[in-house]
Amino acid sequence: MLRYLGKRFLLILPTIFVPLILVFLLLRLSPGDPAGMMLGDQATAEQIAALRNQLGLDQPIWVQFLLWIRGIVTLDLGNSIFFREPVMQIIPRYAGVTILLAVVALALAVLIGVTLGLISAMNRNKPIDRGVVTAAVLGISLPEFWFALLLIFVFAVTLRWFPVAGYNPPTAGLIAFGATIFLPALALGVRQSALMTRMMRSSMLDVLNEPYITTARAQGLPESTVIGRYAMRTAAMPVITVAGLSAGYLLGGAVTIEIIFALPGLGRMLVEAVGRRDYPLVEGGVLTISLVLAVLNLVIDLIYAILDPRIRYQ
């Protein structure tokens, strides 16, 4: 088992480094100068040069890169050019919000997807199945940010059940938190719900035709066990795959959602940091996202290995 996870970890490494290198190059090689932007139009050339020196921006590119790698390994990501605070302190504040948002969105998506997919598969070709399939097709085609706006219109503006924007952290109480996270999570997760519904339905339909389901029934086991344990075990696997793939999409989609609902999350922070050429912050942000995705993928691999013993021995 450990060897399996170790192998998976090695495969994950490019996932972390490739985006990082890409963004690093993109930022450093592009026009626009953070020092100049920070000091404003009035700055003199000497002041700008001094700041650049101070920030290490006048070194050759590969030196900057090595310094930065050293920084990652020693967990010193430098200071944000704009905020003048260590990146390591800034990021967690924002990352927490984004991760929470993505987790709630994923949870909703899995809940809706598995439930509807299951109901749909068990009632194949009956009206409810057709309804669910149609809803899924529409859901996949729904742009999240537009859906967010519609949700705001219906639930926040018209019905006033939820606030229009703003964020209450979980520390402010579950209900207050829930009120500000629900609509954003729903909007973020709608496409994933639709994808999971389709996947669950198709997977379950395949599994229900397998001989081992007939055997389980022939053992006299109650239908709830047959479906709940015997069918779900195998049917769930592709759904978990989709859940894993969703993670990247959710973290990306969070950008627009955070902006719409004014949530202080990583996505919004990144967009603003990029605009300010705040290199350390942007790189820190990208690194965080990559790490989160990598960890998530490992967790998914772990779940696979638990659910399917055949995989452990590969």
Next chain:
Amino acid sequence: MSMTQATSPDRLAGGDEESFVTTNKPVWQRLVANPTAMTSIILLVVLALSAVLAPLLAPGNPLKVSPADRFIPPGAEHFFGTDNLGRDMFNMVLHGGRTSLFVGLVVTAISMSVAVVLGAISGFYRQVDMVLMRIVDGLMAFPGIVLATAAAAIMGPSMSTVITSLSIVLVAPSLRVVRGQVLVVRELQMIEAARSVGVPTLRLFTRYILPAVSSPILVQASFIFSAAVLGEAGLSFIGVGIGPKELSWGNALTEARNYIAQAPWIVLFPGLALMLTILALNLLGDSLRDILDPRLARRR
């Protein structure tokens, strides 16, 4: 123990009515017979025509501000109403569609072409493959929107920036599809035979590989188009897309956010157009997949 040939499987006596029908009808016939495909094609034709004919159907500059006409609800004179700057929404949707569809088309064309070339090379040459696939894997998991945002903020939001960054981001999935198909075809005997006779590699590509790849490419193109339209809209919405001088469905929605309460129609119509386009493209992709390769068709 010889028995006479059975004609029907023992256990599956008739309960499952759907079956995988293989037919020898040409693609066009199958396309026309498929209701989903036809609906989506008709929808797309309507959208394309309205985009192309926008200058005729909605003459004038859609971005022209007209303060006297602010917030007029949908009606006979303004089909989709007007927005906070008095601009006619119908005009905006039509003209915005030109941009959105144009970007989608160009991105699809560029990314698919690159994907075909790189995928073919990758499928054929193992060393290239090993390096390339690591890079592609690394890219695929990462949210493209973040990369596109970075690109946009660096090079300034504009149509060319959006097209470039979206094209790069969307190469990866198509590349995989092409590569997978090439790997399959490569093992076929006829390739070995051709090679041993000395057929030049380029001819191999054009004669054998490309036709085999064309079906999945077509299906994939539909989905990529849909993703490109969605991507551009999202990026333009947050201001890192095509930029304020141009008009697309995405940035038509940017301001709309602030006026949801007073004029919900500003939010409704561009978004609806966007969704219908994406829906049509997705449906087209689904039905093409069913038509072109029945083995891939899932149980409906």
Next chain:
Amino acid sequence: MTAHISPLAAETVSPGAARKAVLEVENLSLAFRNADGLLPIVTDVSFAIAEGEAVALVGESGCGKSITASAIMGIAPDNAEIGGTITLNGAVISALPPKDRRRLCGRHMGFIFQEPMTALHPTLSIGRQMTDTLRHNLGLSHKDATDRAAELLDRVGIPRARDILRGYVHELSGGMRQRVMIALAISCGPSLIIADEPTTALDVTIQAQVLDLLEDMRRELNLAMLFITHDLEVVGDFCEKAVVMYAGDVVERGFSADIVRSPAHPYARGLIDAVPAHDDGRTRLTPILGTVPPVGQWPEGCRFAPRCGRADAQCRTRPSLERHGVTDARCWHPLEDRP
């Protein structure tokens, strides 16, 4: 209309005690309801199985033997309409809705499948699958169920039972998997076992082992067995009685020895003749000419008539199942050459 034939179980194998009938199937019919109406699959099937008796349900693919078994167990598809009477240990179970009939499975009826690799769950441990059924049907505690499962595996000849319980189906060989299936089938002490081609997927050497095992189980536990097969050699060796099916009909019924030695129905005769002779390989194979009519395209009257060399005008009406000599046959012109 067919006359009501008394169940075979009333006849004894050995003189003296009449054995108790475990399964009695009378005039069983099954049809699928689809958009075009009712599609008959099986018509008017009757047979009985007594305690400790093995009855073979013989026929080619598509004759309806497997679907008959599903109907008995209550696992036929939802759109199947089932007619006739099925009695298990004296209780009429055909009156029960399929869901209730399914509840009898495991506890009163056991089922053995053809392909144990796909018939056992790939990612649940063997032990889990066995304890699930033991706990549900017999109400055992987890510990007791595990002990009993180990006992059962031992009994069917699987070494290191405790280790196997923790293992998975892909770790076992074909013969071992089938033994597990057998253990599973008998685990809750059913009185009837239905085996659907249990040896078809196995190597010949393993086949013999598995059949021996089934034989031992039958004798030890006094099980009634319904053995579904197309392999006549197995029928001859293993089952006392046989029910031959063709295109949804029972065409011959009786002691296997009698059917094999002197069949009355031409189809049965064709099956016997088609078995390759165990000689030097010189004799040519004798096939039955023609093909089985697919479901929905059965001819009027005798369904075998189009392929039968003895058919005439009378065969356009459906014959009833009648006693002809030592077996029951559904034929207007049964074969007469009896010693």
